[in-house]
Amino acid sequence: MASAPAPTTRTSPLIGWRVLALVYDLWPALALWMLASLAFTVAFTVSGHANRENIAPFSALQWLLWLTCWLLTAAYALLSWRRGGQTLGMRPWRLKVVGADGISAPTWGALWLRYGVGTASLLLGGLGFWWAWFDRDRLTWHDRASGTRMVRLARGVK
Numbered sequence: 463m464a465s466a467p468a469p470t471t472r473t474s475p476l477i478g479w480r481v482l483a484l485v486y487d488l489w490p491a492l493a494l495w496m497l498a499s500l501a502f503t504v505a506f507t508v509s510g511h512a513n514r515e516n517i518a519p520f521s522a523l524q525w526l527l528w529l530t531c532w533l534l535t536a537a538y539a540l541l542s543w544r545r546g547g548q549t550l551g552m553r554p555w556r557l558k559v560v561g562a563d564g565i566s567a568p569t570w571g572a573l574w575l576r577y578g579v580g581t582a583s584l585l586l587g588g589l590g591f592w593w594a595w596f597d598r599d600r601l602t603w604h605d606r607a608s609g610t611r612m613v614r615l616a617r618g619v620k
Contacts, residue, residue, distance in 0.1 A: 486551030
């Protein structure tokens with residue numbers, strides 16, 4: 463009697479799964495941004511600027527806050543991808559970031575490149591994500607640029 467084949471991964475998940483993971487990951491990122499904003503606002507108030515309502519729009523301090531939020535989000539994503547291949551948003555839909563071979567963990571350099579190109583893609587209205595609809599391997603810009611892949615795990619595979 464033949465045994466059932468072991469569960470395997472399916473490569474290149476549909477764009478809808480990626481978008482769902484991004485929406486889910488917005489919540490932990492938003493919490494990090496709120497903490498950073500609180501720290502900046504408290505520091506701004508303590509530094510003697512209490513007579514002003516808030517940090518001035520497009521000031522150097524606000525640009526620094528935006529950069530801090532971007533770096534905090536990078537830390538969340540990169541640490542998650544490096545430790546287990548998944549952010550919180552990727553887990554419910556069984557998505558995982560892997561190296562180009564489909565098995566190994568990506569390098570830190572590849573993950574930084576993935577995050578940077580993914581950021582640019584989002585700033586361009588998600589164009590790099592929508593590109594997966596036309597790509598023969600259903601890869602996004604950040605998949606191609608970084609040499610990483612996102613796979614959808616079969617049920618029961620961790």
